[in-house]
Amino acid sequence: MSSAEHSDFEIRDYLRTDLFPHFMCPGCGHGIALRALLWALHELDISMDKLALVSGIGCSGRTAAYVDTNTMHVTHGRPLAFATGLKLARPDLEVVVITGDGDCLAIGGNHLIHACRRNLDLTCVMLNNEVYGMTGGQVSPTTSNDRFTTTTPLGNHEPVFDACELAAAAGASLVGREITLQTPSLKDLFRAALSHRGFSFVEVISDCTEIFGRKNDLGNSTEMILKQKSAIRPESYGNVVDQPFRPGNWSTGILARNERPEYGANYREHIVAKLAVAVKGRR
């Protein structure tokens, strides 16, 4: 797989620019994530006619509408359920889910673990900004300890979900994480996820500057993103913790990969085989 970091990629070719101005806040990391996703789709030459973007509710859920493709903005927490039906009914479509930390891990948590287990050929992109941004900044399952949100006025004391560990444990056959600052690496991770046959889960460490950052005095978007960079343990460095330079909050890159049967093809092949036996048995 060649990985061009400079290409003829023109993001506007993939966007519904007539919907602009978009509604993301200044400094939001979701746009960078979307750019990396579209860049990966461009490099893989995936037809926008054959792509289906399914998203849930929240800031993450609103990003899909800006892409000029088949977009489905469904109910809160349920994009994986809709995507499962769509992919099983239409295996010819490339189905990608865009979800957020609340959408995917809280209200949609049950669908995530079962989508991982099933291993249907879906790509699930979880934009993790540590907060419920759309509803005004409430605590989410990924909000770091001691962070202030509108529903943790004294700081968050709930344990934090590691979404990638969860996905890998539940059986996702490709799991990865990246920050938005490493856009080419994020694009490559998306390429790997989109090319993977089976359920792939990509966590993007995004940033919510306006609501979460401001409430926690984390500085502007650039400062937040640079802090993320100092907090990662990149795959290229063996995901090692390098104290004190890299305190090591997040491993990045491809964190789990295993080849196992893709559910949709497996279902159809299994049925063909069983029905053939049944017909033979009746003779």
Added chain:
Amino acid sequence: MSASAQTQMRNLQGNHACALAAVAAGCRFYAGYPITPSSEIAERMAGELPQVGGVFIQMEDEIASIGAVLGASIGGVKAMTATSGPGFSLKQENLGYAMGAEIPCVVIDVMRGGPSTGMPTRPSQGDVMQARWGSHGDTVVIALVPDSVAEIYSQTIRAFNLSEQLRVPVVVLIDEIIGHLVETVAVPAPESLTLIDRKWADSPVDTFKPYAINGDDVPPMPRPGAGYRTHTTGLTHGEDGFPTQDPVLVAPMMDRILGKLERHRDLVDCFEAIDCEDAEILVVAYGITARAARRAVRRAREQGLRAGLFRPVTLWPFPEQALRSAAASAKTVLVPEMNAGQLCWEVERVCAGTPIARLNRVDGEVITPQQIEQQIMDLAAHE
């Protein structure tokens, strides 16, 4: 006439008849979650669908089941799920999505006693109002309520046709007792069935508006992969399908969506009126209760009483005009139902001015013909 083109007489359980009818109607995707007393529908679909190239999946919960059904339907495949009261409650939010985004789907609710876990193996008609008002906001839904295994078969096929034709979710409310009843059904030859598929968009891609308001009420659906690249959302949207809260755009869209059933009464309405012309005591009953009522009305007639039966088969939208005509000569309207009194309020609204009597059971037992007959006698004696 070849053997395959003939009607087949088959002994079928109601739930199995529902599954077979769905397959005959062209359903090729089923997602469900086990729940008594509807599980036989899922079990039968799991066996039938693979044989016709369809997909069956048991999802992780009720919400995922209707979600997957809507995903499949957006993909262009006729899809169904089946459940019972508690699961029907869980599906309501996504049913609302189907109403707003106009995604065809069929939901079977085999009714059991409630509230909550209630009486999972006992019959009830407690979901008739949930079927109409279960999702939030202003809703648009068709609900059908068959009274026999044969009618489960025919109404399940009709449910798919209406759903495809009008782009609206269709709920089939089955009494537990009919779902588990075995009766002889004249299963029509597949070639003899009238099957309706949704209208697919075929106009030029550049100017296509997925939710156009053009007087036809039901816009054609864009098939993913066909180049239309449209947006489907649960948010209020304009003709282009993109979210808007502009009153100028929202009002006509909501008028179209919420009014389309009223404007297609010719397709939607379905009822049975027995001896209503001169009926002074009109019984309004549905599902299994209507079978008891039919016998009670006949017995009352035999005893010289002017009794009649009005049986809605399409429960929602409620057949207002038909009931008003049927009740023209009624001095009293009796509404027996296996709940604490639900449809009686709708009947009271439609038959305003006519006294309404109720007969209710919430003990997990059916209402007997004798009970209805007795109440008809009592009402006649008091006139």
